[in-house]
Amino acid sequence: MMLSNLGSALQARFRHTGSSTDLDDAITASRKAVAATPTDHPNHAGYLSNLGSALQARFRHTGSGTDLNEAVSVSREAVAITPADHSDRAAMLSNLGNALRTRFERTGSGTDLNEAVAVSREAVASTPTDHPNRARYLSNLGGMLANRFERNGSPTDLDDAVTVSREAVAATPTDHPNRARYLSNLGNALANRFERNGSPPDLDDAVTVSRKAVAATPTDHPDHAAHLSNLGNTLWTRFECTGADTDLDEAVQGWSRACASTVAPATTRLIAARQWARATAEQWGPAAAVEAYTAALNLLPLLAWRGIDHQDQQHLLQTHAATLARDGAACAIAAGRLDLALELLEQGRGVYWSQLLGTRTDLTALHQVAPHLAAQLVDCRAVLEQPTTEYASDPIPGAAEARMRAASRFDELVDQVRALPPTALFPNPDTFLNPPAIHTLLPDVNQDPIVIVNISRWRCDALNLTHHGITTVELPDLSEEQVIDEAIRYLEALQDFERSRQSTADRLILEMAITTGLEWLWEHITAPILDTLGHSSTPTGIWPRLWWCLTGALTMLPLHAAGHHQTTNNVYDRVVSSYTPTVRALNHVRTRPESSHPPQILIVALPNTPGQSQLPGTTAEHDLLCTALAPAQRTVLTDAQATRAALLAQIGQHRWLHASCHGTQNLATPTAGGLLPHDWNSAGLITITDLTGPDHTSGGEFAFLSACKTAMGGVTNPDEAITVAAAMQHVGWRHVIGTLWSVWDDSAAAVTHDLYPHLLSNGGLDPTNAAHALHHTIRKLRDAHPERPSTWAPFIHTGP
Numbered sequence: 001m002m003l004s005n006l007g008s009a010l011q012a013r014f015r016h017t018g019s020s021t022d023l024d025d026a027i028t029a030s031r032k033a034v035a036a037t038p039t040d041h042p043n044h045a046g047y048l049s050n051l052g053s054a055l056q057a058r059f060r061h062t063g064s065g066t067d068l069n070e071a072v073s074v075s076r077e078a079v080a081i082t083p084a085d086h087s088d089r090a091a092m093l094s095n096l097g098n099a100l101r102t103r104f105e106r107t108g109s110g111t112d113l114n115e116a117v118a119v120s121r122e123a124v125a126s127t128p129t130d131h132p133n134r135a136r137y138l139s140n141l142g143g144m145l146a147n148r149f150e151r152n153g154s155p156t157d158l159d160d161a162v163t164v165s166r167e168a169v170a171a172t173p174t175d176h177p178n179r180a181r182y183l184s185n186l187g188n189a190l191a192n193r194f195e196r197n198g199s200p201p202d203l204d205d206a207v208t209v210s211r212k213a214v215a216a217t218p219t220d221h222p223d224h225a226a227h228l229s230n231l232g233n234t235l236w237t238r239f240e241c242t243g244a245d246t247d248l249d250e251a252v253q254g255w256s257r258a259c260a261s262t263v264a265p266a267t268t269r270l271i272a273a274r275q276w277a278r279a280t281a282e283q284w285g286p287a288a289a290v291e292a293y294t295a296a297l298n299l300l301p302l303l304a305w306r307g308i309d310h311q312d313q314q315h316l317l318q319t320h321a322a323t324l325a326r327d328g329a330a331c332a333i334a335a336g337r338l339d340l341a342l343e344l345l346e347q348g349r350g351v352y353w354s355q356l357l358g359t360r361t362d363l364t365a366l367h368q369v370a371p372h373l374a375a376q377l378v379d380c381r382a383v384l385e386q387p388t389t390e391y392a393s394d395p396i397p398g399a400a401e402a403r404m405r406a407a408s409r410f411d412e413l414v415d416q417v418r419a420l421p422p423t424a425l426f427p428n429p430d431t432f433l434n435p436p437a438i439h440t441l442l443p444d445v446n447q448d449p450i451v452i453v454n455i456s457r458w459r460c461d462a463l464n465l466t467h468h469g470i471t472t473v474e475l476p477d478l479s480e481e482q483v484i485d486e487a488i489r490y491l492e493a494l495q496d497f498e499r500s501r502q503s504t505a506d507r508l509i510l511e512m513a514i515t516t517g518l519e520w521l522w523e524h525i526t527a528p529i530l531d532t533l534g535h536s537s538t539p540t541g542i543w544p545r546l547w548w549c550l551t552g553a554l555t556m557l558p559l560h561a562a563g564h565h566q567t568t569n570n571v572y573d574r575v576v577s578s579y580t581p582t583v584r585a586l587n588h589v590r591t592r593p594e595s596s597h598p599p600q601i602l603i604v605a606l607p608n609t610p611g612q613s614q615l616p617g618t619t620a621e622h623d624l625l626c627t628a629l630a631p632a633q634r635t636v637l638t639d640a641q642a643t644r645a646a647l648l649a650q651i652g653q654h655r656w657l658h659a660s661c662h663g664t665q666n667l668a669t670p671t672a673g674g675l676l677p678h679d680w681n682s683a684g685l686i687t688i689t690d691l692t693g694p695d696h697t698s699g700g701e702f703a704f705l706s707a708c709k710t711a712m713g714g715v716t717n718p719d720e721a722i723t724v725a726a727a728m729q730h731v732g733w734r735h736v737i738g739t740l741w742s743v744w745d746d747s748a749a750a751v752t753h754d755l756y757p758h759l760l761s762n763g764g765l766d767p768t769n770a771a772h773a774l775h776h777t778i779r780k781l782r783d784a785h786p787e788r789p790s791t792w793a794p795f796i797h798t799g800p
Helices: 002-017 020-035 044-062 065-080 089-107 110-125 134-152 155-170 179-197 200-215 223-242 245-260 266-284 286-297 310-320 324-334 338-348 351-359 364-369 371-384 399-418 480-499 504-533 552-556 583-591 617-628 644-651 724-730 745-759 767-784
Strands: 450-455 460-466 469-474 545-550 576-579 601-605 634-638 656-660 702-706 735-739 795-798
Touching: 002 020, 002 044, 020 044, 020 399, 044 065, 044 089, 065 089, 065 310, 089 110, 089 134, 110 134, 134 155, 134 179, 155 179, 179 200, 179 223, 200 223, 223 245, 223 266, 245 266, 245 286, 266 286, 266 310, 266 324, 286 324, 286 338, 310 351, 324 338, 324 450, 324 460, 338 450, 338 460, 338 469, 338 583, 351 724, 364 371, 371 399, 450 504, 450 552, 450 583, 460 504, 469 504, 480 504, 480 552, 545 552, 545 583, 576 767, 583 724, 601 617, 601 644, 617 634, 617 656, 617 745, 634 644, 656 745, 702 724, 702 745, 724 735, 724 795, 735 767, 745 767, 767 795
Parallel strands: 450 545, 545 576, 576 795, 601 634, 601 656, 656 702, 702 735
Antiparallel strands: 450 460, 460 469, 735 795
């Protein structure tokens, strides 16, 4: 009982201060209370419910799905073991309802939402009208009914939400600490009803009660930001109806204050920042919104905290930050602040990979000046890189709690390192693990340009990065909607072909769809960029290079293959193309030391994979490489030898890799995509999570992923660039050849046959010119079959 009371007190203090330490300690104390109490003890259910409440609070604070699922589980157990006539049953029901509602908001499960409404109605019905907790149960029910209206559109739910929310406010004394929350919930319900029926009194009432909610909340309370944000939303709605500048000004000021709160959850602050940025850009132009977007992007380290599961990070980024970096960069470009545009793009894209590079930073110098700090960082890193998701092959019990502790300790250690005095061995401790300075990301004098094509709702541009600095190419005829439509059309054509019988007629339809798309990309994007850079004809000497760094839905499209291929008006006939997911990623592979792995190639050849179509071309690829390289230079895994365990054990032990097998991608959850080993049916895929695990911290020099979809990312948040090829690059593989979509077996064999003679040198492989080698190989294949882009357009090079 003392432990549970301590947990409740810590929870209460967290609700007033936002201290994550209090919340973690509350969960620890509540867990101990549950563990120390027999399951048949009369207080066991109450301790479970308290634990569930604390876990819910931590989910809202950090976004950890593990906490949320456990909150539902222990809250359900608490209800199940509580007698129907028990005085605490209503509280148990209400806690369960809150947990289910929160999970609905995370997953969209209608089943969870309906159950939340049902158990919350039961909590209200079983509570006397004069009970002090009844107002809380009513307000919770009102929020759930409003959620269900938003999902299903039932006017009855919406009217009931307003009614019970009013009742909750009416039943609460004006000095009660929860009254502000009930007022804010009522304001939201009234605003929802206005959106449905257009009644001005509802909207005016929503503004009035939302203002009261803000006024009743101390400015240092974690809920203050949420109440400010809700008021801002309501004022914005009224401004759109009436055009009253006073409403607009008050809304913007409220959102900016909510964003600046240091005690509110990161999600609350970021939601407010996004509203602030959008409203500012719409009303005063994109250039005016730079401050708001910069503030929003500065919150990303809090939103995607390394202490939560990777899948939870990706969900939060997808939900709250999917377009922030691109939109912020567009506003910075509009303001003429090109350095800031690049900084925002690097800050807000590829967050998953930035964290990986951060935890795997070279600690050699730190070991020499502060070995105790370096050793502790290594220990934290070992915990942070353990798989904890449902997609992990071997999840470790208790890993989620350990990860949070390790992440908090990691952050503390980084602060300690930055406080070290500068020395000759460690001259800049204050910049430890900070993002690289923008000037260090620009190409050197002898390096060709990097082109970032930024797609945003506000404007579309290309940022050209050279050793001289950053310039822009405006793309005024291009819009984000056009790019999304083109990506959808392209993906649907590919998917329709895969689902069909793949007849000759279907093949012609596919080729026509791809050809049309390549021509569209040329006219709208690549031609203006190449012309501006001076690449207006086919080179006669040394071919120029270009690194494409794409954003948004453009990451789905083969920009390197854009053009009219019956002429020389196309990218292949102007430049050698490479890709990089972010500029920092390219800088990373350019500056890392040469691989220490022995000069050997791992050849993976799977012509016959159980449950998959045959790939006879892989045998030809295998034979070519075995003929070209001596037995001492190669390790061969074919058919039943190429198990998941064998591949994972060998990939990190070779300097070169040729993987000729099936690949797949989960467009909704890209970390679940990967390569198919022979035993994939029983052992699972070799996923992106596997390839970036703690056993894969140093890559080789060259990897040819002769498999489908190895360079295809997800559609939910394409700026994260979660692909097999990107994973290989970020764990250290210098040159990676991958594919944007499914590839024909014979074309993969043809590319292999023509590519490797360009790379063979002195009895081994020299991938230094891998990009040029691939370019000339694909160009030859294109020249032979210009009408069949599906055979040559998917292959891309990533790397220096």
